[in-house]
Amino acid sequence: MNLFSHFRTCFPSDPARTFIEEADGTRLSYSELLERTGRLANLFLSWGVKPGDRIAVQVDKSVPALLVYLASLRAGAVYLPLNPSYTAAEVRYFLADSTPAAFICRPETEHEMRLIAEALGVPRVETLGTSGDGSLPPNWAAAPALFDEVERSDSDLAAILYTSGTTGRSKGAMLTHANLASNGMTLREAWRFTADDRLLHALPIFHTHGLFVATNTVLMAGSSMIFLPGFDAAEIIRLLPRATVMMGVPTFYTRLLARSDLTKELVRHIRLFVSGSAPLSAEAHREFQARTGHAILERYGMTETNMNSSNPYEGDRIAGSVGPPLPGVEIRIADPATGRPAPGEIGVIEIRGPNVFQGYWQMPEKTKAEFRDDGFFISGDLGRFDSRGYLHIVGREKDLIISGGLNVYPAEVEAVIEAVQGVGECAVIGVPHPDFGEAVLAVVTARPGARLDEAGILRALVDRLARYKQPKRIVIADELPRNAMGKIRKKDLREAFATSFS
Numbered sequence: 001m002n003l004f005s006h007f008r009t010c011f012p013s014d015p016a017r018t019f020i021e022e023a024d025g026t027r028l029s030y031s032e033l034l035e036r037t038g039r040l041a042n043l044f045l046s047w048g049v050k051p052g053d054r055i056a057v058q059v060d061k062s063v064p065a066l067l068v069y070l071a072s073l074r075a076g077a078v079y080l081p082l083n084p085s086y087t088a089a090e091v092r093y094f095l096a097d098s099t100p101a102a103f104i105c106r107p108e109t110e111h112e113m114r115l116i117a118e119a120l121g122v123p124r125v126e127t128l129g130t131s132g133d134g135s136l137p138p139n140w141a142a143a144p145a146l147f148d149e150v151e152r153s154d155s156d157l158a159a160i161l162y163t164s165g166t167t168g169r170s171k172g173a174m175l176t177h178a179n180l181a182s183n184g185m186t187l188r189e190a191w192r193f194t195a196d197d198r199l200l201h202a203l204p205i206f207h208t209h210g211l212f213v214a215t216n217t218v219l220m221a222g223s224s225m226i227f228l229p230g231f232d233a234a235e236i237i238r239l240l241p242r243a244t245v246m247m248g249v250p251t252f253y254t255r256l257l258a259r260s261d262l263t264k265e266l267v268r269h270i271r272l273f274v275s276g277s278a279p280l281s282a283e284a285h286r287e288f289q290a291r292t293g294h295a296i297l298e299r300y301g302m303t304e305t306n307m308n309s310s311n312p313y314e315g316d317r318i319a320g321s322v323g324p325p326l327p328g329v330e331i332r333i334a335d336p337a338t339g340r341p342a343p344g345e346i347g348v349i350e351i352r353g354p355n356v357f358q359g360y361w362q363m364p365e366k367t368k369a370e371f372r373d374d375g376f377f378i379s380g381d382l383g384r385f386d387s388r389g390y391l392h393i394v395g396r397e398k399d400l401i402i403s404g405g406l407n408v409y410p411a412e413v414e415a416v417i418e419a420v421q422g423v424g425e426c427a428v429i430g431v432p433h434p435d436f437g438e439a440v441l442a443v444v445t446a447r448p449g450a451r452l453d454e455a456g457i458l459r460a461l462v463d464r465l466a467r468y469k470q471p472k473r474i475v476i477a478d479e480l481p482r483n484a485m486g487k488i489r490k491k492d493l494r495e496a497f498a499t500s501f502s
């Protein structure tokens with residue numbers, strides 16, 4: 001079934017109900033959503049877009065940009081969003097790799113993007129700005145509104161999302177209509193979404209979190225959302241009283257905690273705060289609960305698999321854990337070297353279920369290497385289950401530090417350092433060391449008003465961490481480098497401190 005047809009069966013019975021409201025009060029109803037995506041899907045067909053063709057998009061976040069996603073689904077095309085911060089050279093790689101039938105870019109970059117796209121033989125290039133500008137809107141508005149969704153089978157692709165690719169070439173994760181439908185329904189049930197919910201949406205929409213987790217869950221419940229162009233703490237504080245749910249990356253929560261106007265009273269209408277895409281520190285979790293009365297619900301997922309585990313809606317939400325597997329999703333822990341199941345131990349997290357993607361676009365070898373023979377996807381994340389069946393992530397496999405032959409899991413060291421008085425955030429990395437192979441190095445930031453020194457932090461760790469886990473050096477920094485999803489760029493830190501011990 002076409003994912004959009006699925007959404008349609010969940011729309012509110014009153015089509016005048018709001019789907020999206022913007023910060024200035026502009027609203028888009030469910031009937032307008034149907035009308036506008038119908039027009040755009042008709043326009044796509046008039047360009048010659050056929051089922052399975054890719055529609056690549058590099059535009060800034062806006063309501064029309066979100067409608068491009070939904071119209072692509074209706075037309076049976078494969079939606080391919082690109083991070084607006086990708087450079088022209090990066091975009092050239094993605095267009096060459098995905099050979100889209102159409103490319104929609106920003107009016108500001110049209111000149112250079114058109115040259116690239118035309119040189120690669122992309123048949124159609126259009127532009128879309130954030131204020132109704134660009135070449136797309138006039139033809140869009142003039143196309144007929146009625147459109148019947150193009151039929152799709154469960155194995156047909158709905159989207160390709162390129163992974164952030166911190167090592168090697170970025171890979172296009174192929175996601176089917178069925179992958180997205182199953183995860184959307186699972187999250188609607190797990191997080192108890194209803195038509196009365198209003199989600200505060202400040203995430204980017206080129207990534208699985210803002211695009212699928214947030215939007216698809218809302219559409220599966222006929223809920224509405226307050227749609228913001230990005231995260232602005234003051235705007236969030238202003239709009240929180242109007243919302244019932246917020247989804248965010250951990251930096252949203254740490255930035256809100258830095259504000260004195262984050263209070264219990266402010267969030268009294270909120271029923272759920274969700275965090276994911278990067279680890280939420282146990283410290284931030286506890287502090288947020290103390291300030292607002294809300295235990296943030298942390299979940300775990302990735303572009304390739306959609307969402308895998310979630311702390312419970314009812315029941316204990318454990319700080320520092322990503323909760324038990326979601327219904328229908330199997331998660332096991334395996335020995336990274338042999339692939340043998342390693343229950344009760346730290347190992348690589350492997351995932352199987354209707355949520356898991358079909359493989360990497362045009363990379364059969366890479367795809368084969370990342371799946372076990374029995375269909376489990378090897379996530380590359382390391383973790384363990386506790387006695388209650390809650391999953392704890394200890395870091396990416398490639399971030400594991402081997403110092404003097406002993407494994408050091410960055411997340412464990414980071415949690416201990418973040419609990420030291422005055423420490424704000426912390427990133428632990430391994431850097432080359434002449435004796436130990438790798439040495440543990442920590443980069444930390446101070447809380448506002450706190451003064452930190454390396455010796456003081458090291459003293460605080462003596463009784464709390466085994467000697468081999470204690471950093472050989474602690475660097476005090478103003479801030480940690482992060483990507484758009486708030487993930488710490490550990491690769492950049494490793495490069496910056498590569499020669500610390502040489």
Ligand code: AMP
Pocket residue numbers: 163164208275276277278279280298299300301302303304322379381393395396485
């Ligand atoms: P992405 O494909 O960009 O969504 O990145 C997925 C990766 O983000 C996962 O493989 C994890 O390494 C990380 N991640 C996502 N959610 C969490 C979480 N709640 N805690 C720790 N890491 C997370």
